Amino acid sequence: MTATAALPTDFLAAVETLIPAERRFDDPLSTLAFGTDASFYRLIPKLVVRVESETEVVSLLKLAHEMRVPVTFRAAGTSLSGQAISDSVLIVLGDNWNGREIRNDGAQIRLQPGVIGANANAVLLPFQRKIGPDPASINAAKIGGIVANNSSGMCCGTAQNSYKTLAGLRVVLADGTVVDSEDAASVQSFRQSHTALLDQLAELGRATRANTELAAKIRHKYRLKNTTGFSLNALVDYDEPLDILNHLMVGSEGTLGFISAVTYDTVPDHPHKASALVVFPDVETCCLAVPVLKQQPVSAVELLDRRSLRSVENKAGMPEWVKALSVNACALLIESRAASQTLLHEQINLIMTSIAHFPVEKQVDFSEDPVVYNQLWKIRKDTFPAIGAVRQTGTTVIIEDVTFPIERLAEGVNRLIQLFDKHAYSEAILFGHALEGNLHFVFTQGFDDPLQVARYETFMQDVTQLVAVEFGGALKAEHGTGRNMAPFVELEWGQEAYQLMWQIKRLLDPQGILNPDVILSEDPQIHLKHLKPMPAADEIVDKCIECGFCEPVCPSNGLTLTPRQRIVVWRDIQAKTRAGIDTSELERLFGYHGVETCAATGLCAQRCPVGINTGDLVRKLRGRDADNTRGANWLAEHFSTGVQGARFMLHVANGAHLMMGTRLLSKTSAAFTKASKGRVPQWTSAMPQPLQRLHLPKPSPDDERPRVVYLAACVSRAMGPAARDQQQEPLLDTTRALLEKAGYQIVFPDDLNNLCCGQPFASKGYAEQAExxxxxxxxxxxxxxxGGLDPIYCDTSPCTLRMVQELTDDRLQIFDPVRFIRTHLLDKLDFEPQAGPIAVHVTCSTQHLGEAQALIDIARRCASEVVVPEGIHCCGFAGDKGFTTPELNAHALRNLKNAVKTCEEGISTSRTCEIGLSQHGGIDYHGLVYLVNRNSRARAAAVST
Known part of the structure; x- marks a missing residue:
């Protein structure tokens, strides 16, 4: 069948028996949300299936193969060339693809395809090893996509990509057959069942190697960084057919099979590094230095043309000298890494000596200082988002990815710049991995006007002719062919190699069901079809480039929508509304999936290349629907009464618990919460008891101790410990004890019970009352x-963040618990670490405040072992969402219990977050001050002050 036809009813019926309903999506909101990846294409799938096991993949592929239903595999969807979208069936990885196995002291690592690349490196860090590929998207991209696209990166080059560091592969072929190259029984079975396939692969290899002209061309092409078409080097590098098969899978973009596990030979991750920036007077000089540097001990050499430097010169934190560079300047950012500092210094001397004879306009010498080298790398990393941030609304950002032979790099750079001018892409910038002749060029493009599409088409025709024909380069170096370069594969490779690729495709996917029109397509216009609209939606999110970098930190990812998907859907709603199309059903679905289940904590902004906080849009939408202004005004005027009301409700819940017991109350409460659509809060066994007393002593005029103003948050004033908690001292009392132990006199602000940071109002959309x-x-x-003479301690990090954001009065020194302990208490206390492991939850606000590492460091002073659960970036409690939308909290913490099973206690800096953490972690979570107070004593000097 064709992808445009309806899915066969027999196929759908069979899928229903294989995949539970909660993991099948065919509604208009979900299919729209999954219809986009990081590329500038969009296809709306007819069915999205979230798979949780290889068995499910096998069954689905057998069905699809039998009924000729096209399928596409999706990991993180960060690919840039349109290879992770489908208008048929989209198979998305679920939670259960996160396995990893470290072998031989980190020399190898076996990974399932759902492991995020950065997480693989995190577990290898203690061994001073890492995986070879290092794409810019490594904090979001998953191993399945990294292998399937043969991703590389700034330091990877051609020697450390997935193809070169592959040690083993487990693959599901189009007919549902599984073969694992590391399992002798699997290999033996496959050789018996697929003898003909292996024989044909062996014959293709023999014929290719015997064709000396073709074999030489293939070897030449892979001397360059090259991901255009299939990995034909597998046919000349290997003669064992299973080795050929495995290496053909690398870079196949899901068109030849499904990769269910990969084993990498890891590479050294040297702990010592230094970076320098050398600015040359022109492109020619800059590029002549590159072959010289290639012979030196460098780990990365990044080229930045004057346009790219100009795009970031006005950004905050950029050095002033960037603005003063000449019009033809061209820079190289150079990094060197070594196992020891002595060796690093030797390498730096070699590097600088090798290029000493080149004229230089500006030079920042090699530095090992993280502040210096991070600023240099910020120049490089900010170039792409800088273009995205200033583009015209409605246009998309396109980042192309080509390779020139390094000996002709200068000529290639200048010719590309000429093409920018010829086709009026005045905003285009150019940068790249110079050691490999790999250049990225970024430009903005509108697709809503046929004239703009025509301009893009003629530009790409010129680019492909320049790179592939005139220079014999690669049209794709590391972003994958996708549907973007599919029409030009033959232009680059020639007819003979191109037909060889088709032979491979038809051999491994005879029905043509795997990701059709990707890498190979019979449609010469496929790169101009299904272009993604980027309509204006709201100025808060209009700069979104839909890259997906935000998704790993979103607590609703996998429950409802991610930040990227929220923006995609809201853009569509706004465009359809302007066109007079009824969006009532889409808006109804978006109300829950987009607005209600958004934690709005803003972690997405930290990962977003252009700094978008999707939570700001959600709060704006909540404000649009916030229709109880009178109630919000009353609460703002009578806040102490509201706090008393919260205590009363906790009294009622506590009484109900005593009467009904834990199990019955939990079940009844959950039913009421669901029936009331969150208006009745859900009770759990971690629910706090009401604070029994609030004792706020006045400061003594005779007290000569240094003062600290203690702002106790409203939750601290209303909530005591949970009934089941082994720690029954309220947070207020523990905080006072710790501050007094360190020699402080505590002062409470006047009328404390009426004070509020405004967060409860802001989260509900009542911005005026919040402010x-x-x-x-x-x-x-x-x-x-x-008047700001004394420091201010706030015991809850979300409230601290709310207070300091956009704070214009620099007299006020407001500290969250982490920063106050770090800056005011560490020199006044001696620590005695406990033996038992401690779980640490770094709240969203702590991350925004820049205190995440400090929290972990303080915990390590107090405990010999600290556990920071992987993948839990936000708990999803989000103020009161844990009470009103408990499924968000449960989903965000679904893996917590297993991650903290060795711990007896957890710590955090937000009382409400600790409720959900305690419930879902199976251990009691407390404020950081409990841990610090218990494991510290006052220094003698501190007592005498």
């Missing part, structure tokens, strides 16, 4: 701190 309460609190803190 009013925030300002009231800031005024009270200014008075209590004697």
């Amino acid at each position: 009013k309460k925030r300002q009231e609190t800031l005024d009270a803190l200014l008075k209590a701190s004697r």
Whole structure:
């Protein structure tokens, strides 16, 4: 069948028996959300299936093979050439593809395809090893995509990509057959069942190697960085057919099979590094230095033309000298790494001596200082997002990826710049991995006007002719062929090699069901079809480039929508509304999937290349629907009554618990919460008891100890420990004990019970009331701190963040628990670490405040073992979402219990977060101060102050 036809009813019926309903999606919202990847194409799948096992993949492929239903595999969807989308069936990886096995002290690692690349490196870090590929998307991209696209990166080159570091592969072929090259029984079975296939692969290899002209061409092409078409080097590098098969899978973009596990030979991750930036007066000089540097001990050499440097010169934190560079300047960012500092210094001397004879316009010498080299790398990394941030609304950002022979790099750079001018891409910038002649060029493009599409078409015709024909380069170096370069594969490779690729495709996918029109296509216009619209939606999110970098940190990822998907759907709703199309059903679905289940904590902004906080859009939409202004005003005016009301509700819940017991109350409460659509909060066994007393002593005028103003958050004033908690001392009392132990006199602001940072109002969309309460609190803190003379301690990090964001009064020194302990208490306390392991949850606000590592470091002073669960970036409690939308909290923490099973206690810096963490982690979570107070004693000097 063709992908445009409806899916066969027999296929759908069979899928229903294989995959539970909660992992099948065919509604208009879900299919739209999954219809986009990081490329500039869009296809709306008819069915999205989230798979959790290889068995499910095998069954689905057998069905698809039998009924000729096209399927596409999707890992993280960060690919740039349109290879992770489908208008038929999209098979998406679920949670259970995260296995990893370290072998031989880190010399090898076996990974399932759902492991994020950065997480693989995190587990290899203690061995000073890493995987070879290092794509810019490594914090979001998954191993399945990294292998299937043969991704590389800044340091990877051609020697450390997936093809070169592959040690083993487990593959599911188009007919559902599984073969694991590391399992002798699997290999033997496959050789018996697929003898003909292996014989044909062996024959293709023999014929290719015997064709001396073709074999030489293949070897030449892979001397360059090259991901255009299939990995034909497998046919000349190997003669064992299973080795050929495995290496053909690398870079096959899901067109030849499904990769269910990969084993890498890892590479050294040297701990010592230094970076330098050398600016040459022109492109020619810059590029002449590259072959010289290639012979030196460098780990990365990044080229930045003057346009790319100009794109970032006005960004915050950029050195002033960038603006003063000449019009033809061209820079190389150079990094060297070594196993020891002595060796690193030797390498730096060799590098600088080798290029000493080149004229230089500006030079930042090699530095091992993280502040310096991170600033240099920021120049390089900010170039792409800089273009995305300033583009015209409605246009998309395109990043192309080509390779020139290094000996002709200068000529290639200048010819590309001429093409930018010829086709009026004045904003285009050019940078890249110079050691491999691999250049990225970024430009903005509108696709809503036929004239713009025509301009793009003629530009690409010129680019492909220049790179592939005139220079004998590669049209794709590391981003994969996709559907973007599929029409030009034959132009680059020639007819003979191109037909060889088709032979491979038809041999391994005879029905043509695997990711059709990707890498190979019979449609010469496929690169101009299914172009993704980027309509205006809201100025908060209009700069989104839909890269997907935000998705790993989103707590609703896998439950409803991710930030990228929220933006995709909202863009579509706005475009359809302007076109007069009814969007009522889409908006109804978006109300829950897009708005209600968004934690709005803003972690997405930290990962976003252009700094978009999708939570800001969600709060704006909540504000649009916030229709209880009178109630919000009343609560703002009578906040202490509201806190008393919260205590009363906790009293009622506590009484109900005593009467009904844990199991019955949990079940009844969950039913009421669901029936009321969250208006009735859900009770759990981690629910706090009401704070029994609130004792706020006045400071003594005779007390000469240094003062600290203590802002106790409303949750700290209302909530005590849970009934089951072994720690029954309230947070207020423990905090006071710790501060007094360190020699401080505690001062509470006047009218504390009426103070609020405004967060409860802001999260519900009542921005005016939120700002009013925030300002009231800031005024009270200014008075209590004697005009800013005294530091202010806030015991809850989300409230601290709310107070300091956009804070214009620099007299106020407001600290969250982590920063206050780090800056004011460490020199006043001696620590005695406990033996038992401690689980640490770094709240979203702690991350925004830049105190994540400090929290972990403080915990390590207090405990000999600290566990930071992988993949839990936000707990999803989100103020009160844990009570009203408990499925968000449960989903975000679904893996917590297993991750902290060796711990008896957890710590955090937000009382509400600790409720959900305690419930889903199976251990009690407390504020950081409990741990610090228990495992520290006052220094003698501190007592005498």
